[in-house]
Amino acid sequence: MFIMRPATGDDVSGVASMITARCEWMERHGLESWREDVDDLAGQAGRGFMWVLEAEGRIVGCTTVMTQALPQDWTAEEAAEPSLYLFTTATDPAYREHRPGTLIGLWAVGRAARQGRRWVRQGCYFPELVKYYKTQGFALVKEQDRNAERLYLLARRAERLDLTPLGLANHPHE
Template identity: 50%
Template structure:
């Protein structure tokens, strides 16, 4: 069974392992990786705010981690957008060994459902790479705008919150892994 649950300090070793696997995958393809941030991302599992989440298989294997916050960065969004209730999804990392079941998509759908349950209108996220923006679009997110931030171009993305029937989707994904 696949479930999203709040991360804890006990998830640190598993999260470290999945991030290292993703880093290896990225580096093999000549992509910038999360490696310099591993310690920080792992330490966030012990966040008392409860905004770090893991996607777990059968209570034993962590397939992904993400952060879902009620407030996003102040840059990249208009003043009107900042007043709209939204959740902000960031630092999503998945184990590349399980990409056929699309753990990133499952986490993104979960965030959309969570936003609807919490009364938010949107799930927002951003990324640095046009290829990642295209991947997020395959999850139903729309490109809102591109902004320059320092020496980086950011792709600001959003998807309307809605209730999704995730129980069946998560069950089908878990069945596909066995």
């Protein structure tokens, strides 16, 4: 059984281990990784915006959740719509068969609905991730050029979901 809960400063080392495992998997598959950013990314656990996905006391995923858009990503009209924004989602490849990234994405969709928000939005730099996020019901909204890279911005309408059949338990913070 999985739970999503707010990260704390005590989670920094667990988040770092999980992100390092993801980096190793990415590098073995010839993909660019975040290895040089592991400490910075894991350090977000103690800043109040990160949530972790936990299984049997082990951190198997994380995402940073914000309630305000980055102004360079979304128009003023889009940013005015109540939304959750996901950043730096990472999962442990050892749990891949359980689809932890999908659990995190769908958890955010349900959380946004419970908070009265309309959307969950996120961005990525890889077309392969766009395809993956589409399997979770996200739609590509627009593309932007950013620092010689292509940024893909996606959104999914918030809705209440029952994730217990997928193994995600309700948590008191929900």
